[in-house]
Amino acid sequence: MNLDAKIPSGPLEEKWSKHKGDIKLVNPTNKRKHTVLVVGTGLAGASAAASLAELGYKVQVFCIQDSPRRAHSIAAQGGINAAKNYPNDGDSVYRLxxxxxxxxxxxxxxxNVYRLAQMSPNIIDQCVAQGVPFAREYSGELxxxxxxxxxVSRTFYARGQTGQQLLLGAYQALMRQVDAGKVQVFDRREMLDLVLVDGKARGIICRNLTTGAIERYAGDSVLLAxxxxxxxxxxxxxxxxxxxxxxWRAHKKGAAFANPCFTQIHPTCIPVSGDHxxxxxxxxxxxxxDGRVWVPKDPVDRKxxxxxxxxxxxxxxxxxxxxxxxxxxxxxVASRNAKEACDKGLGVGASGLAVYLDFKDAxxxxxxxxxxxxxxNLFDMYEKITDESPWKVPMRIFPAVHYTMGGLWVDYNLMSNIPGLHVLGEANFSDHGANRLGASALMxxxxxxxxxxxYTLGHYIASTTLSKVDTQHPAFAEAEAGVRASIDRLVATGKKGQKTALEIYRELGHVMWEHVGMARNEKGLKSAVDMIRKLREEFKENLRIPADTDGINKNLEVAGRVEDFLQLGELMAKDALIREESCGGHFREEYQTPEGEALRNDDKFCHVAAWEWKGENQEEVRHVEPLAFENIHLAQRSYK
Amino acid sequence: MMTLNLEIWRQKNSQDSGRFATYQLSGITPDMSFLEMLDLLNEQLIKKGEAPVEFDSDCREGICGSCGLVINGQAHGKEMATTTCELYMRHFQDGDTIVIEPWRAKAFPVLRDLCVDRTAFDRIIAAGGYTSAKSGPHPDGNAILISKPVADSAMESATCIGCGACVAACPNASASLFTAAKISQLAVLPQGQVERGRRVFRMVRQMDAEGFGNCTNIGECRAACPKEISIDNIATMKREYAAALLRGDES
Structure with missing residues (x-):
């Protein structure tokens, strides 16, 4: 497997501008001859689709929701980072x-990270130009x-709804291109397979979630967001x-899956209230x-x-x-410390699995x-869910899964190891290492x-020979047949079995949280692999789902996703097992400093682990892309 | 634990005429959300070999705008400033009968059970709900100073989640609150000035073409809006329209 990251040569500060100068361009009249398929309409997908359509490409966009505006980026609350240094507090591109x-x-x-920091100020300017109502000071400044x-203070925000406002900005830019006839939106569509022709990504197979029809779409490049x-x-x-x-289905078609075990557990979530x-x-x-995190010093005080x-x-x-x-x-760090406090019996609330986040002093x-x-708005949201007012009593919070740093492997151009398959946003693995900082996902x-x-899509198209391919190509028929067979299989079992997709899904979730969650160890990870395999068998034999395939059937959709999660979950456990070090969100109990902080092993694991699919019931193969740190000295992370 | 009687609208597809079906559901706890209550019902229906009740939902925290049910005659239920997914069962009593229907409006055809087609909203935004700023370099964010009250006012309008409760609540099935919120947001901001007249003309025309009714200042939309979007936005939209006509802006 070729994992050439294609990092441009030269000093860090000049790599991106040099690269932009070197890459090939597609002339405006030729751009309109190329169709690009964009799957997903969150911040990455909507902004990519709008930008490519503005350049002149023909763009087709797919989303599982009933409107592109509802993608999950909408729920991001806190903000977006940018190295503007407006507060004059010492920020810079280098510091970000x-x-x-x-x-x-x-x-x-x-x-990759340096480019992200370099581009961050432009993102704010872009969003301001779109009319995104960022919070302002009385001076009128951001x-x-x-x-x-x-x-430093580098996070820009729109109340607690920053993701919503940024997504609506991108969505509106996208809808402007719909109006201009450059973008076609296919809502309520779920991509179920990637179509390769001559080894290149040339199309997708979707299920129309309203009618149940299996549909084929062809293009010159596929963007997964x-x-x-x-x-x-x-x-x-x-x-x-x-x-x-x-x-996952792109992975099964050959795209490498990088660092699947890197999961972010967010420290401040509303605790679980029950099995429902x-x-x-x-x-x-x-x-x-402004909130201060605390627990009682004495366990007798916890109630x-x-x-x-x-x-x-x-x-x-x-x-x-x-x-x-x-x-x-x-x-x-915050999540692990909350867990540690609860493990010591100091947790608060009915379950003892919570710590206080207190606003009284603020x-x-x-x-x-x-x-x-x-x-x-966050206080209101908390009160609606818990029936307690943070104005009167401290919030109770506990860590929960929030983000995945792992994802499909991409090079500097955001292209996977499959030519023509580009992966953007959270779906790729590229920028956050083993832990993402807050307000960096939107960025x-x-x-x-x-x-x-x-820039990089044009380079791919200009430097590649793309034969004429439409949906009548045999590769589409073959992919479609595979999708139909897998749905038929689900429905056939689903008539006989006893457990619903949600029941198996919850069981998988429980295994993942207990053994592949905040703290991991060899024994737990090995048992997780066994338990997931058993669940996979049960899924094959004992699934129950409604049989209707030609209309809206959300349980059938869920079943297909759970089937994929049952494979991905096992890969996450294996990846965590082999990575015998602790780093960021990947905390192996066997590898910690005397103070209980994550202990990296740079000699053995200063690399990206990229997994290659070898077929159903075959062991995946682990490949390695070494990471070179030329500008930053590798150090033990300290926030003391 | 509560037991409830549910009367739920069942409709196989957009051609089907639809009917109410009655279900008794027990084992409901006060900490369940309304949608989790429906999840529980569906799990039981699936095990009995019956078709589950289809409804849209996604973020389940009140921001994506996917969910939307008419609960006992009120869009998103009787709690103020609450989406269906943020409605908790603690607001109901053991033995209650709850009537659950989809949004009902000509411009929102029912697709199945409680799922409706709201793509008309997307087409209204496509008609002009944006500034035509392309991706690329723009002046520094602080080159455009915006006073805090103006930024706050734009934000108030911009919080619309596009759920469609305003349409469902309006006796005329008008989309005025939705359309006006976007028009107002961009009308108060300096970035929105260039296309101000064209925007209001095109968005209002699209709203009418989609088959939404007219606004007759009843105010049900504001009462149902989970984000409490002000009805003043509709007055702004009307003023914007009149001003654009008087200015003779290009339509």
Whole structure:
């Protein structure tokens, strides 16, 4: 397997501009002869589709929702980072680059991250031009706040709805191109296979989720921007329908899957309330600007009314252990410390699986109005779900799965190892290493879509011979037949079995959370592999789903996604097992410092692990892309 | 634990005429969301070999706008500022009968059970709900100063999630609140000035072409809106339209 990252030569600061100067262009009259298929309409997909259509390409866009505006980027709350240095607090492109590489625990590519930091100011300018209503100061200038893992204020925001506003900006740009006749939107479509012709990505097979029809679409390149795979844990902050099917099926067609075990557990989520629960809700990291995390020092206090526990009986454990970053340590560090407090029997709430996030001091300091302006909608959301007001009692929070840093392997041009298959946003693995910093997902999605792919896609098209291919090509018939067979198989079992797709899904989620979650060890990971295999057998024999294939059948959709998660989950466990070190969100209990921090092994694991599919019931093969750090000194991450 | 009687609209596809079906469901806890209650019902129906009730949902935290049910005659139920997915069963009593219907509007055809086609909203946005800023270099974000009250006002309008509750609640099935929210957001911002007249003409025309009714200032839309979008936006839209006519803007 060829894992050439195609990093341009030359100094870090000049790589991207040099690359843009070197890559080939497609002239405007030729662009309209090329069709690009974009799967997913979140920040990465919508911004890519709009940008490519503006350049003149014919674009077809696919989304599983009923409108492109509903992609899960909409739910991102806190903000988007950019190295504007408006607050004059010492920020720079280099510092954003450094923070991101360090935050990712030195498991990302320097060149990709540097480009991201370089482009970050342009993203803000782009969004402002679109009319995105970012928060402003009374001066009329853009406002900033801080996020975890940084000591500067570089996060731009629109209340607690930044993802929504950025996505609507990209969606509107996309709809403008629909109006111009450059983009066709296919909503309620799910990609179920990738079509390769002469080894190149030339099309996709979709299920029309309204009619059940299996449809073929052909193009000159396929862009996957289908998000992450956090729903493999069943309970996560991801949307109910977020799934890995598009990237997983591309993986089964040959695309390497990189670092599947790198999962982000977000520290501030609303705790689980019962078995009925279908998803978890995030409380934005921005809350840690003003909220203080604590647990009682004495376990006897953990059921007491928190307002009756005096300050000297509270352990503000993040402030105590990490005085320089305090409550704003990176997510992996905050999550692990919350778990540790609960493991010691200090957790609060009915389940004992929660810590307090307390705003009392901030409300006293800044007043109701200031706090309401910053977090009002989050407080309301919390109260709706828990029936408790954060104005009166501290929030109870607990870590939950939120983001996946792993994803399909891509080179510097965002192209996978399959020619013509580009992967953008959370669906790729490229920029966040083993842990993503807060407010960097929006930055990456938009950077990929607005500023990287418009250049690199043209380079691919201009430097490749693309034979004329339409949906009558035998490769489409073959892929379609495979999709039909797999649906028929599901339906045939589904008539006889006893367990619903959701029941098996929940069981898988439980295995993943217990053994491939916040803390992992050899024994647990090995048992997870066995348990997942058993679940996969059960899925084949004992699934029950409604049989209707020619109309809306959401349980059939879920079953197909669970089938893929049952394979991906096993790969995640294997990847975690082989990576005998702790880094970022991947915490192996066997590898920790005396203080309980993640202990990397740079001699053995300073690399990207990229997995190659070898066929059903075959072991996947692990390949390696070494990571070279030429500009940053590899150091033990410290936030003390 | 509660037991509820559910009267749910069942409709096989857009051609089917549809009917109510009655279900009794027990084992409901106050901490369940309304959609999780429906999940529970569906799990039981699937095991009995019956077709589950199809409904749209995605983020299940009130921001994507996918879900939307008429619950006891009210869009998203009777709680104010709440989407269906944010509605919790603690607001119901044991033994209650709950009537659950899809959005009902000519411009939102029912696809199956509680799923409707809201692509008309996308076409309204496509008609002009944007600034025509291309991807590429733009002036520095702080080159355009926007006063805090103006930015806040734009944000108030921009929080619309496009769920369609305004249409479902309106006796005329008007999409005025949805359309006006986007027009107002861009009308107050400096970035929206260049295309201001063309935008309001085209969006209003598209809204009418989709078969939505007219606004007669009833205000049900505002009461049903989970994001509490102000009805002042509709006044702004009408003023914008009149001003564009008076200016003689290109339509």
């Amino acid at each position: 680059f450094y923070d991101t590489v360090k935050g990712g625990d030195f498991r990302s590519r320097e060149a 406002a900033n706040r801080s996020f975890g893992g940084t000591q 289908t998000g992450g795979y956090g729903r493999v844990f069943f309970l996560s902050t991801n949307a109910f329908n977020s799934n890995a099917t598009a990237i 629960q279908s998803k978890l809700t995030l409380m934005s990291e921005s809350l840690r600007n 007491k009314d928190p307002s009756t526990i005096p300050d000297d009986k509270r352990d503000y454990f993040l402030e105590r252990k990490y005085p320089s970053f305090g409550n704003l340590v990176p997510r992996d 409300i006293t300091r800044d007043g109701h109005k200031v706090i309401s302006d910053k977090y009002g 990456q999605g938009l950077c990929d879509g607005y500023f990287v792919i418009p």
